[in-house]
Amino acid sequence: MVHGMRMDSHISYVNGGGGWRDSAQRFALLPLRIFLGVTFIYAGLDKLTDSAFLHASGPGSIGEQMHGVRNISAIPALVDLALKSPAGFGYAIALGELAVGIGTLIGLLARVAAVGGMLISLSLWLTVSWSTHPYYLGNDLAYLMAWLPLVLAGAPVFSADALLTARRRARRGLA
Numbered sequence: 001m002v003h004g005m006r007m008d009s010h011i012s013y014v015n016g017g018g019g020w021r022d023s024a025q026r027f028a029l030l031p032l033r034i035f036l037g038v039t040f041i042y043a044g045l046d047k048l049t050d051s052a053f054l055h056a057s058g059p060g061s062i063g064e065q066m067h068g069v070r071n072i073s074a075i076p077a078l079v080d081l082a083l084k085s086p087a088g089f090g091y092a093i094a095l096g097e098l099a100v101g102i103g104t105l106i107g108l109l110a111r112v113a114a115v116g117g118m119l120i121s122l123s124l125w126l127t128v129s130w131s132t133h134p135y136y137l138g139n140d141l142a143y144l145m146a147w148l149p150l151v152l153a154g155a156p157v158f159s160a161d162a163l164l165t166a167r168r169r170a171r172r173g174l175a
Contacts, residue, residue: 029153036117036146037105044098047090054090062090065128072131079127096120104150107159114150121147 047053052060063086070079082089096116103113125140132138155161 040101107155
C-alpha cells in the first residue's frame, strides 16, 4: 500500500483487469449504434409511409426536393442522376436507410451497414445540405462523421456479429 491506497485495484483498472474503464470502453459505441440505428430506421419508414415523398413531382415529393437543391449542391450531376427516376431514387434511399438502420441496431454486418450509412450521409451532405452555412448547422456532415467509429470498430457487443463470431470460435474450439 502506498499512502493508504491499494495499488492492486488501481493496477487492475489500468491493465485491463475488468474494471469500470474496461466496461466503459467495451460499451462506448452502443449508444451511438442505438441512436443511428433507430434514427435511420425511422427515416426510412418515414419516407416509405409519406404519401407525397415517393413521387416525381408535387409538394413534399423527392422530385421537388431534388429540383430544389440541384443548383446549390456540390455535385449537380448526382442530383441529375437521381432526377432520372425520382421515385426509384426515393425508394432506394428509404430502403437503404431501413437496411442500414436494422443492420446497425442489431449489429448484423455492422461495418457494412456503417459504410452504407456513411455513403447515404455523404450523398445527402453533398446534395441536400451542401449549401448550409455555416457548415456545422447541416446535420448530414455530423451523421457522416458519426458513422466513422462504427466503420472502424464494428459492433463488438450486443450484436449478431458478436454472436456469430462466438459461435464460430466455439465450433473451432477457440472459446
